[in-house]
Amino acid sequence: MSNPQPWSYAGHPVYAVTAAPAQPEGPAILLVHGFGASTDHWRHNIPVLAERHEVHAIDLLGFGRSAKPAELSYGGALWRDQLCAYVAEQIGRPTVLVGNSLGGFAALAAGAALAEQSAGVVLLNAAGPFSDEKAPPKGWGAIARQTIGGALLKSPVLQRLLFENLRRPATIRRTLNQVYIDKTNVDDALVEAIRLPSLDPGAFGVFRTVFDIPQGQPLDELFAELRSPLLLLWGIRDPWINAVGRRSVFQRHAPEGTKEVVLEAGHCPHDEVPEQVNAALLDWLAGLPGLPRAVAEPQAGGPGPAVALDRTGA
Numbered sequence: 001m002s003n004p005q006p007w008s009y010a011g012h013p014v015y016a017v018t019a020a021p022a023q024p025e026g027p028a029i030l031l032v033h034g035f036g037a038s039t040d041h042w043r044h045n046i047p048v049l050a051e052r053h054e055v056h057a058i059d060l061l062g063f064g065r066s067a068k069p070a071e072l073s074y075g076g077a078l079w080r081d082q083l084c085a086y087v088a089e090q091i092g093r094p095t096v097l098v099g100n101s102l103g104g105f106a107a108l109a110a111g112a113a114l115a116e117q118s119a120g121v122v123l124l125n126a127a128g129p130f131s132d133e134k135a136p137p138k139g140w141g142a143i144a145r146q147t148i149g150g151a152l153l154k155s156p157v158l159q160r161l162l163f164e165n166l167r168r169p170a171t172i173r174r175t176l177n178q179v180y181i182d183k184t185n186v187d188d189a190l191v192e193a194i195r196l197p198s199l200d201p202g203a204f205g206v207f208r209t210v211f212d213i214p215q216g217q218p219l220d221e222l223f224a225e226l227r228s229p230l231l232l233l234w235g236i237r238d239p240w241i242n243a244v245g246r247r248s249v250f251q252r253h254a255p256e257g258t259k260e261v262v263l264e265a266g267h268c269p270h271d272e273v274p275e276q277v278n279a280a281l282l283d284w285l286a287g288l289p290g291l292p293r294a295v296a297e298p299q300a301g302g303p304g305p306a307v308a309l310d311r312t313g314a
Contacts, residue, residue, distance in 0.1 A: 002039075002046050002057070007090055009082045012072075015039065015065035016058040016086065019050035026285055027094045027119035030087065031057040032079075034101030034127075034268070038064025040193035041100070044185070044274035049281065056095075058086055060106065062209075068202030074209045076109055076128075076216030083110035087117055094119035096285065100270060102127045109217060112225040120229040120288060122281065125238050125267050130249060131218040156208070163207045167198035179267040181237050190271070220253040230258040231284045233277060235265035259284060 002017040017039050029049055031042045039057040049055045059066035060079045072078060083106060087095045096119045099107030104126025111121035165171055172194050176186045197203060223230075232250060236243045247262075261280045265272045 002050070002055070005056075005090065007086065009061065009085055010072075012061055012067035012069055014059065014061065014067070014082070014086070016056060016090070017046070018054070018056045018090075019046055020054035021051060024054040025052045026288065027096050028054040028056060028091045029096050029098060029285075030083065030091070030107075031055065032060065032083065032097060032099035032103035032107045033057075033063065034099075034103050036063065036194055036198075037100075037103075037268075038193060038197060040064070040190075041268070041271055043189075043271070045270055045278055045281075048274075048278040052282065053285065054091075056086070056091060058083070060103070062202075062206040064197050068200055068206045070202060070205045074206060076105055079106035080109035080113055083107065084113050087114060093117075096120040096122060096288075098122040098124070098281070099126065100124040100268060104128070105216065105219070108219065108222050108226070111228060112222045115227060118226075118228040120231065120285075121226060122231045122233060122284070124233045124270055124277070125235050125241065125243065126219075128216060128219045128222075130220050130253065133218075159208050160204065163198075163204050166207075167195055167203075169195055179238070179240055180272045181235075181264065181266045182272055185271055185274075219250075223253050223255055226255060229288060230255055231281075232258060232260045233269060233280060234260070234262045235267055235269035235272065236262045237264060238267045240267050 002019040005016045005018050007014050007016055015038075031039070031045065033039065033041045038059045042057045046055050046057060061072060061082055062068050062074050079102075083097065087097075087110070094117055095114070097107035097111045097114075099105070099122070101124075104123040105128035108121055108123060108126065108128070111118040166175075169191050172191050173186065176190065176194075177183055180186050198207075232247075232254065234243055234247055236247070247260075251260075261284075263269050263273055263276055263280075265276075270277045
């Protein structure tokens with residue numbers, strides 16, 4: 001069972017949980033949720049991973065049970081620094097950072113910044129731009145669409161209407177059903193885990209900052225700075241991103257030696273097909289340099305072997 005761990009960052013309460021066996025193997029693991037989610041989204045992963053490893057999961061500031069102060073500048077830099085501080089203060093040893101979606105970007109940024117304290121990074125359908133995606137729109141039509149659309153989304157009235165609709169249980173369930181290919185784990189517990197934090201007094205203020213969050217350092221620059229092993233776990237049928245196309249871009253920029261596992265799942269494979277994600281993670285963790293190789297027999301329907309990439313893709 002995971003236990004809450006009281007901690008604060010920059011004077012703000014942060015919610016985190018931890019679980020571990022009596023004698024943990026290898027590096028610690030830090031799990032980082034995506035936008036609108038929380039530590040609860042790792043419900044099917046923590047118990048399994050914690051049978052071997054010291055496991056931590058954290059709510060990023062602005063999400064879950066963590067504080068949602070209005071004065072913070074939300075974005076990649078804040079969450080990177082929050083994760084780095086947690087590793088230094090609460091874990092104190094090399095850590096593998098595992099992140100989904102927005103949490104993937106934060107995990108990669110922290111993994112690059114932590115240097116030797118990063119034992120590895122695992123990205124599950126990670127968000128974030130590449131350098132060539134940060135270029136301004138070309139042509140009057142593209143500029144007008146971006147300007148007009150941005151202006152509409154910055155309207156406080158429209159933002160409030162959008163926020164109220166997005167936190168309705170029916171909307172949350174409908175959105176989850178769109179991004180999970182297998183809907184089995186789209187249950188009441190998951191809907192409530194997303195809805196309850198949206199009732200916090202600061203939740204709307206955090207939501208409004210979404211439209212002003214800076215894109216952060218490009219992924220290709222972070223890949224170039226990363227010095228620890230990298231695993232890419234893809235829910236290849238993700239309807240929110242062109243996962244096949246995005247995978248090919250990642251392959252062009254990922255460091256040599258990067259491993260890759262492709263799963264028949266949507267945007268949140270860790271919760272949709274947790275058995276497959278857990279098996280892939282444990283296999284990869286057991287193969288990290290300097291760690292004993294002790295891998296369980298593959299499960300039926302589990303992921304295929306990880307594929308090593310070179311800079312031209314595989």
